[in-house]
Amino acid sequence: MTTEPHIKEMALRRFWAGELAAPEKPAIEAHAAACARCRARLKEISDEQRRFEQDISFDRFAAGVERAVRTPRRVPAASRGLSLSGPTMRWFFPLASVAAAVALTFTFAPRLRPGEDATNRTTPDRVLSRLKGSTGITVQIAPAGHGPQRIAAVTAPETLSPGERIRIGYQIGAHEFVLALSIDDQGEVTPLYPESGRSLQVSRVKGPTGSTHYLPDSVEFTGKGSERLIVILSDQPLEVEAAKQAAHAAFQRARNDLTHLPALDLPGEQFQRTFVKP
């Protein structure tokens, strides 16, 4: 039994990790020898590490960290004073997000060519994007500054310039849910809309059936190599984790060749676009 103040959490963790030397180390050893509460906390820290090692093997840990070093995941934009000045972000979403189910303020506004009607526009891209059924998607590309926008090609990889962003539009009315993810040429899958959970419900979006609505925000691909965007419109919500697994499985079936990626083994209509990153 001891009447000394208990050792603080961080000090206990540093002690456990072997970071402390004299005079802290012997002082904590002496305290812990007499204090059941601090001994228990040290055991909890030890147990936490043991559970961690049981859950995540070293090989898995090392592979994950090495992958994160090679291709950093999208890091949410940091706020004042808390910036993580890390490697180049793989993805970047502007913070000014808006709901997809309301009229959108576009990060970049998809523009129409003169005489083109937003509701019933029919371009070759849109025709080709209809793998089945009558719905489709539109992937708009905007340059970093001012300049003409364009629609991403369907049948060939679209080469992006630095700073170019994409925005995903879908036709409303035919399907209730949308899910978008991407996979790079290393097989890494990145959920985009949403990042976790289940498909976004878009059936409440107001507007004429068949008109195009755009998902909130735009996406910038950074890094090198290719990236395949996959958009799934469905009538039932899909789990993001299941979609990630399906994308991994498709990548394996394609023998790690992104250009031969088959459709994912999931219900709904699927649309794919390939981008070559700047």
Add this chain to the structure above:
Amino acid sequence: MPKPTLEVLQGGSAADSRAALRDLYSKYGGSVFGRCSYLLKDRSKAEDAMQDVFAKALTHLAEFRSEASPLTWLMKIATHHCLNVLRAERAPWHQRFRRQEQARGEGHGGPQLFEDREAVRHLLSRCDLETQAAAVHYYVDEMTLDEIASLLGRSVPTIRKRLESFTRLSQQEYARKNESEEKQS
């Protein structure tokens, strides 16, 4: 205070790098993963976040090496990273589309609401990021004001103000909860 002898930073052979990773894994993996799990409440996201934190350690070796306590540095990075993840998830469109999930998961908080660590986590979403970080380091890591000020690069009075505002918020939350319980009874 002597600096720890963490061998991560030589940048030599693949074998050296592997040994450095193993050192990080066995000394700090549990603590960092625990922090990410505590804040994110999602195993998959926590693992991703943990990988990002250790990747940052490997890609910022000089900074990491100069730290008196690698653990404290890692916990700061992990905390900031996860708070930013949570912040991004609270963007309006996320809220809209995840409302049902949130309602199902933590809508009322349950009996554990005011257990210290959970209470801190529950209140985090209502503060700015710097206050969030200060609260986590103070209430969860049990660091002193001086230590937090040094860690976050702010003055002690600034950190004190942040924590005072967090305390006021928690008091309001207690009062609101008590009032709600009285009405129910």
